[in-house]
């Protein structure tokens with residue numbers, strides 16, 4: 001480009017900037033901020049998408065009832081990607097280019113995040129608080145990805161510490177969804193076992209958005225596992241447990257899920273077959289109202305007429321929404337995407353009320369906390385803390 005056209009281009013940009021002053025960045029007006037969410041609103045991962053959407057909406061409702069953030073109400077436009085990467089890529093593109101959202105928040109899933117992140121990065125749009133612990137969203141560091149939750153590797157480490165170090169179990173198998181999400185979980189448990197000088201006893205798989213678990217079960221059963229770590233969505237995991245409980249080689253194994261499974265959806269799918277199942281979580285126990293933000297969450301869910309939806313996923317959505325509101329509130333002047341990211345890093349520590357997030361220049365993962373829960377006596381409860389009452393599994 002020659003100097004003249006560079007100058008004309010600069011002039012054109014200046015003109016655009018002048019026109020845009022009042023309207024500021026995409027998605028931001030004087031009285032509103034529009035966020036986009038692409039997630040599963042149907043299919044086996046539906047409970048995760050709608051749960052995140054509910055938690056976010058309730059948290060934004062709290063801010064909006066108090067006049068919004070600097071007079072701007074927070075609005076959420078959710079699109080249904082059915083947990084399919086190609087649909088997610090289209091939805092994220094439409095949200096950024098057509099709906100002109102300020103940023104993306106509360107996406108669900110690893111394969112979908114793999115499709116969404118390149119679109120966000122190309123448009124310099126933050127991708128905030130996805131419901132996945134996948135390593136690629138954390139390492140190497142990604143400027144435009146801001147995580148709330150601990151990683152799947154950290155969940156696997158917590159499970160291995162319990163199963164191997166505390167319970168002395170030796171034969172650990174893994175049943176996983178045959179895609180980026182399942183492989184992320186597989187890599188996590190493999191790493192946690194390697195650090196203990198162990199390897200997986202065996203593996204089995206199923207295909208995303210199916211409940212065809214028979215082959216995966218027979219592959220795992222052949223290894224006589226003491227514990228089976230499952231990395232999948234709740235319907236196939238529930239089906240796997242049902243079948244595994246009537247297979248001699250697997251019926252007395254300890255079954256473990258990581259958080260993605262959707263605890264409530266899975267336990268209600270399983271009923272009494274869920275007894276003894278361990279599920280790692282990345283947010284505090286949603287019925288432990290001794291934690292201030294959990295108490296607040298209950299109050300707000302009640303006010304919104306959604307107390308029947310209190311659970312791990314809605315709590316994660318609520319924490320994500322509250323975090324966004326706090327980070328936006330710390331931006332000086334008219335919000336921009338870059339100023340939002342700078343606010344996250346410069347604020348560093350966000351105490352959401354007994355659940356603390358810490359960010360830094362090379363650290364876009366707010367929480368490192370993993371909480372183990374289990375189904376005991378028909379109730380879901382924190383593992384190893386009897387002072388907190390469990391909640392009945394419906």
Ligand SMILES: *[C@@H]1O[C@H](CO)[C@@H](O)[C@H](O)[C@H]1NC(C)=O
Nearest residue numbers: 040041042043079080081082
């Ligand atoms: C999500 O997409 C599927 C497939 O197109 C459709 O059947 C379903 O009705 C959609 N659900 C919602 C809530 O948009």
Ligand SMILES: *[C@@H]1O[C@H](CO)[C@@H](O)[C@H](O)[C@H]1NC(C)=O
Nearest residue numbers: 255256257263266267274277
């Ligand atoms: C996964 O978690 C559910 C509870 O949400 C439980 O009922 C189920 O048995 C678990 N699966 C395994 C294999 O642990």
Ligand SMILES: *[C@@H]1O[C@H](CO)[C@@H](O)[C@H](O)[C@H]1NC(C)=O
Nearest residue numbers: 288290291384385386387388
């Ligand atoms: C059990 O949970 C309560 C309530 O959150 C907490 O105060 C206490 O420290 C926990 N105890 C243990 C042993 O983790």
